[in-house]
Amino acid sequence: MTEPELASEAEARALMRLWLRRADVWTGLVLAIVAAAMVAQALTFPLEGTYAGVKNAWYVSPALFPLMVGGMLFVLSVGLVGNGIREARRLSPTGRFFGGGSHAAAGQGGNALLVASLLAFFIVGLVPRVDFVIATALYLVVFMGVYAIKSPVGRGLLIACLGVSATAVFAMALAGAWPPSRSPGQLDADAVLCAVLVLAIVVFVGFARGAEHKRRVPVVASAIGTAVILSAVFKYGLLVPLPREGLGVAAMNAVADGLAQLFG
Amino acid sequence: MGGFQELAAFGGQIVSILATPQNWLILMGASLLGIVFGALPGLTATLGVGLLATLTYGLGYQTALIALIALYVGAIYGGSYPAILLNIPGTAASAASAMDGYPMAMRGEGGKALGLTTTASFIGTLLGMVALAVLSPVIVELALGFTSYEYFLLALFGILISGTLQSPDLVVKGWIAGFIGMALSVVGRDPLMFYPRYTFGQPALDQGLEVVPVLIGAFAIPQIIMTLSSQTPLAAAQVRDRVVPALGTLMRNAKHIVRSAAIGIGIGAVPGVGEDIAGWVSYGTAKGTSRHPETFGTGEPAGLISAETANNACIGGALIPLVTLGIPGSPPAVMLLGALMLHGMTPGPMLSINNPNFIAELAAIMVLASAAMCVNGLLLARQVVKVLALPVEIFLPVVAVLSVMGSYALGLNVENLYLMLAVGVGAYLLTIMKYPIAPLVIGVILGPMADENLRRALMVGQGSLKGFVERPVSLVLIAATVLLVVAQIGPARRLAGRLWPGGRAATPTPTSAKERP
Numbered sequence: 001m002t003e004p005e006l007a008s009e010a011e012a013r014a015l016m017r018l019w020l021r022r023a024d025v026w027t028g029l030v031l032a033i034v035a036a037a038m039v040a041q042a043l044t045f046p047l048e049g050t051y052a053g054v055k056n057a058w059y060v061s062p063a064l065f066p067l068m069v070g071g072m073l074f075v076l077s078v079g080l081v082g083n084g085i086r087e088a089r090r091l092s093p094t095g096r097f098f099g100g101g102s103h104a105a106a107g108q109g110g111n112a113l114l115v116a117s118l119l120a121f122f123i124v125g126l127v128p129r130v131d132f133v134i135a136t137a138l139y140l141v142v143f144m145g146v147y148a149i150k151s152p153v154g155r156g157l158l159i160a161c162l163g164v165s166a167t168a169v170f171a172m173a174l175a176g177a178w179p180p181s182r183s184p185g186q187l188d189a190d191a192v193l194c195a196v197l198v199l200a201i202v203v204f205v206g207f208a209r210g211a212e213h214k215r216r217v218p219v220v221a222s223a224i225g226t227a228v229i230l231s232a233v234f235k236y237g238l239l240v241p242l243p244r245e246g247l248g249v250a251a252m253n254a255v256a257d258g259l260a261q262l263f264g
Numbered sequence: 265m266g267g268f269q270e271l272a273a274f275g276g277q278i279v280s281i282l283a284t285p286q287n288w289l290i291l292m293g294a295s296l297l298g299i300v301f302g303a304l305p306g307l308t309a310t311l312g313v314g315l316l317a318t319l320t321y322g323l324g325y326q327t328a329l330i331a332l333i334a335l336y337v338g339a340i341y342g343g344s345y346p347a348i349l350l351n352i353p354g355t356a357a358s359a360a361s362a363m364d365g366y367p368m369a370m371r372g373e374g375g376k377a378l379g380l381t382t383t384a385s386f387i388g389t390l391l392g393m394v395a396l397a398v399l400s401p402v403i404v405e406l407a408l409g410f411t412s413y414e415y416f417l418l419a420l421f422g423i424l425i426s427g428t429l430q431s432p433d434l435v436v437k438g439w440i441a442g443f444i445g446m447a448l449s450v451v452g453r454d455p456l457m458f459y460p461r462y463t464f465g466q467p468a469l470d471q472g473l474e475v476v477p478v479l480i481g482a483f484a485i486p487q488i489i490m491t492l493s494s495q496t497p498l499a500a501a502q503v504r505d506r507v508v509p510a511l512g513t514l515m516r517n518a519k520h521i522v523r524s525a526a527i528g529i530g531i532g533a534v535p536g537v538g539e540d541i542a543g544w545v546s547y548g549t550a551k552g553t554s555r556h557p558e559t560f561g562t563g564e565p566a567g568l569i570s571a572e573t574a575n576n577a578c579i580g581g582a583l584i585p586l587v588t589l590g591i592p593g594s595p596p597a598v599m600l601l602g603a604l605m606l607h608g609m610t611p612g613p614m615l616s617i618n619n620p621n622f623i624a625e626l627a628a629i630m631v632l633a634s635a636a637m638c639v640n641g642l643l644l645a646r647q648v649v650k651v652l653a654l655p656v657e658i659f660l661p662v663v664a665v666l667s668v669m670g671s672y673a674l675g676l677n678v679e680n681l682y683l684m685l686a687v688g689v690g691a692y693l694l695t696i697m698k699y700p701i702a703p704l705v706i707g708v709i710l711g712p713m714a715d716e717n718l719r720r721a722l723m724v725g726q727g728s729l730k731g732f733v734e735r736p737v738s739l740v741l742i743a744a745t746v747l748l749v750v751a752q753i754g755p756a757r758r759l760a761g762r763l764w765p766g767g768r769a770a771t772p773t774p775t776s777a778k779e780r781p
Contacts, residue, residue: 020433023697031440038447041462051456051723059722062454062461065715069450073443076436083434111493112696116689119485119664123681127668140661147492147657218658226662230669238322240673 018091024084032077038070118143118162125166129178131190133231133248138162138197140223145204148215154207161200165193181244190247228252273621274397277628287330294331295636296644298338300651304659305346305491308355309339309539310483310595311663317603318476318670325607326625332603333626334633336596340539340575341385341637345645346652348377348568357539357578360547360571367563375507375645380565381572382641383509384521388573389634391525392532392580396587397627400616403588404623406737407613412721413731417741419714422535422591424748426703429534429541433698435752441699445707446714448473455716468679475602475709477671477684482705483595484667485688486695488660507645510565517569520550528574532581535706538594539575539582546574580630586611587626591710595702601709606674 042063049060058064089095118139126135142162146155169189172178179185201220208216232252234240242249281287294316301312312335320328343355348365361381368377410418423446427438451462452472463469514521524546531542550570551560560567582593583600590612592598604611615622640648671684691701725731732738750756 020698024434024437027694027697031444035447038462045459045461046457049457049459051719054723054726057723057727059727060456060719062457062459064719064722065454066447066450066461068718069443069446069711073440073447076440076443080434080436080440083436112489112689112692115485115489115492115664116685116692119668119685119688123668123685127672127681128678136665140665143661143664144657148655215655218655222658222662226665230665233319234669234673238319238673240321240669241676243672243676243678 014091018088021084021088021091024080025088028077028079028081028084032074032081035070035074035077039067039074042066042070114146114159118146118159121162121166125170126193127243129169129173129189130193130244131186131246131248132242132244133227133252134190134193134197134246135244136227136231137224137248138165138193138200140226141197141200141204141220144219144223145200148219149204149207149209149212151207151209154203157203157207158200161196161203165196169193182246186244186246187250194247270397270401270624273624274627277621277625278631281326281330281628281632287327290327290331291334291632291636292640294334295338295633296640296648298335298340299342299345299637299640299644299648301335302339302342302355302358303345303648303651304654305352305656307659307663308483308487308596309336309343309357310599311480311487312336312339313596313599313603314476314480314483315663315666315670317599317606318480318666318673320603321606321673325604325609328603328607329626330629330632332600333629334636336600337385337389337576337579337630337633338637338640339596340579341381341572341641342648344381344385344572345378345649348381349374349649350652355540357543357575358571359540360543360575361568363547363561363571364564364567367561368565368568371563373563376510376513377565377568378645379506379508379510379642380513380568382507382638382645383511383514384569384572385576385641386634386638387514387521388525388528388576389579389630389637391522391573392529392577392583393627393630393634394580395529395577396580396583396630397623399584400588400623403584404613404616407588408617410613410737411735412717412724413735413738414741416714416717416721417732417738417745418589418591419710419717421741421745421748422585422710423703423707423714424745426535426706427700428748428752430700430702431698432700437697437699438703441694441701442703442707444694445704445709446711447707448478448704449708449711450715455712456719468677472712473683473708474674474677474680475605476674477680478687478708479599479602479705480667480671481684481687482691482701483599484663485685486692486701488664489692490695491656492660507642509642513565514569517566520566520570521573523549523553524570524573525577528577529581529584531574532578532593533584535585535591535593538596538702539578542578542581543571543575547571576634583626583630587615587623588613590713592706595705598702598705598709 045061045063045066047061047063048056048058049062050056051060054060122135122139126139139162142158145158149155169178179189204219205216231242231249235242235249235252236256297316298309298312301307302309313332316332316335317328320331323331339355340357343353343358344361344365347353347358347362348369351362351366353359353362365377365381368374423442424439427440427442428435429438431438431441449472451469453460453463453470460470527546527549528539528542531545532539547560547567547570550566551557554560554566578594582597585591585593586597586601590601590610592601601611609615667684668681671680672678674680691704694704695701721731722729732742751760
């Protein structure tokens with residue numbers, strides 16, 4: 001490694017340490033507040049307890065352990081804040097807590113937000129309300145597609161397919177307009193989500209460019225295959241009912257019945 | 265029970281397991297799955313055990329244990345494939361294997377390196393099993409005399425030492441992670457008075473936080489995000505020469521094997537400290553004691569053998585505190601603990617009392633799992649290498665769906681999915697700010713044990729703390745805890761350095777680079 005490379009690596013390490021110490025201050029503050037709230041809430045629990053013949057004793061209190069844990073968490077968090085301020089001042093080029101340095105670890109933020117949002121759309125919006133096979137296929141096409149293509153428009157449209165449909169489903173459920181499980185309305189709603197799945201596939205295939213063409217079949221086949229196979233393994237193999245069973249599961253049941261008749 | 269009877273019980277267990285054809289299939293399948301899981305960068309043994317645990321709900325506990333141990337052993341070994349062939353460790357446990365494995369592959373000895381890895385891992389697992397079989401009954405005997413005093417201190421010590429050794433940045437962050445875990449563990453009705461704590465009137469929180477969604481969220485979601493963030497296109501990996509055991513090389517390195525196994529077992533037995541540290545410490549020791557340390561890092565078989573023997577021997581070591589005290593020795597063992605609890609088993613000294621053949625059964629499963637790993641490794645290495653070409657954007661979303669299904673299948677409860685997501689996002693934020701996750705989950709698991717035993721101990725002493733200092737084991741645990749904490753305080757460390765100047769020289773490991781508060 002050359003001298004300038006070593007210098008820039010040392011500089012990057014120093015910036016990372018500065019970023020970490022500043023982050024310590026903010027996380028320490030948040031944790032100290034949470035710990036203080038934990039202690040405050042614990043003080044509302046009975047401060048004496050009765051158990052197995054021991055009456056009104058402080059050491060049986062359900063507040064004892066939360067008070068200890070909350071108290072220790074508060075002390076450690078405050079220590080972290082103090083250390084963070086002292087070290088950040090020492091490491092900062094300006095010698096002050098604020099100013100100088102940069103966000104060395106900001107690169108992962110976009111991915112974290114994207115993955116967390118996709119999971120939230122899937123878990124909070126779709127899983128409790130839409131047929132699990134369809135919801136999973138839609139989620140997988142979008143998740144795999146977003147990382148398989150580079151076109152910003154294509155990626156945006158894919159995220160919109162999942163985000164808009166999940167938000168709409170959630171909003172309808174909040175308003176009490178979502179159909180109950182195993183009702184004809186459920187099948188209609190599943191059919192609409194099935195159409196969104198087809199739309200997501202069309203978007204993905206349409207925006208795959210150049211070398212991304214090779215990913216079209218593996219992504220679509222893996223997404224749909226995984227949704228069907230995992231659902232079948234859990235439902236028929238492990239006898240675990242899926243969170244919501246509708247159009248997709250009805251289709252799987254029909255295929256299973258057909259196979260059963262075929263092979264006696 | 266005499267040694268002969270134990271041996272007979274062990275042999276009986278092997279025969280009984282092998283007498284069921286279904287077990288063969290599960291053993292070989294789970295082992296292969298583990299190797300594939302370990303080989304795929306971004307997927308870890310911990311995650312593999314956690315996800316498979318959810319698929320074993322409907323199976324008997326022995327079948328589930330066969331599947332989980334086979335996957336655990338296979339995954340620790342499988343991580344060495346990309347480490348050797350691509351210089352990208354599949355799991356943190358195999359990071360040290362890349363140091364000499366990759367240079368060997370670069371000079372066309374990829375097959376020999378894989379052969380050495382396979383046999384070293386096999387021997388390491390077997391030696392770990394021997395330690396498990398020999399030491400566990402002794403520790404169980406000792407643990408049967410433990411009372412609430414010892415259990416409270418043991419839980420506290422386990423969380424603190426895991427935080428101390430696992431923290432990639434300041435040690436205090438490891439402790440904070442442990443206390444966050446304990447704070448999460450108090451949600452729900454308290455174990456003595458059934459008073460609802462932090463439930464905010466939500467009946468779903470009355471039973472407390474389910475362990476499995478917490479484990480899956482804490483390990484799977486940060487892993488998915490971080491792997492997608494740093495997705496590296498993997499080169500098409502190839503093995504040109506034959507994958508052979510190279511017994512001559514192993515014989516020449518017998519002393520490295522024995523020493524590495526001892527290091528792996530010892531590190532594995534420390535709560536929460538896993539195979540990654542075992543691999544590095546063993547590698548560092550082998551280099552430090554070698555007559556030719558300059559050859560390490562250039563394709564020295566001794567380096568590869570040391571790292572691989574230690575990380576697999578660590579498995580047996582990690583199971584010792586798990587089965588004897590109920591305290592997991594490594595992050596995958598945390599998952600294994602969750603899986604055992606799902607099957608209605610409570611690890612701890614009573615496990616061997618309620619099921620006298622349990623340790624013999626576990627040892628038998630480990631022998632069979634290591635044999636399955638060896639057979640799969642020697643016969644299927646060339647095929648397994650092909651999975652390295654799988655793009656992360658395809659297999660990671662599938663892992664996300666498996667995590668969702670795994671969290672849901674427990675109790676068929678959608679709230680568990682919300683819990684998994686929240687814990688996962690929180691764990692990711694903590695991870696990027698260099699907080700270790702293992703102490704957090706150990707805190708969640710050991711928190712109730714600490715809570716209940718602290719109050720029971722105080723009840724025995726009628727509020728007096730005297731009982732804590734009147735019992736020898738309790739005193740040892742207090743001394744160890746105090747020493748652990750005091751050792752992290754700057755002035756105390758400097759004083760110790762002045763008193764014992766030689767004690768400051770340490771083996772260079774990733775942990776030695778840590779900053780201390």
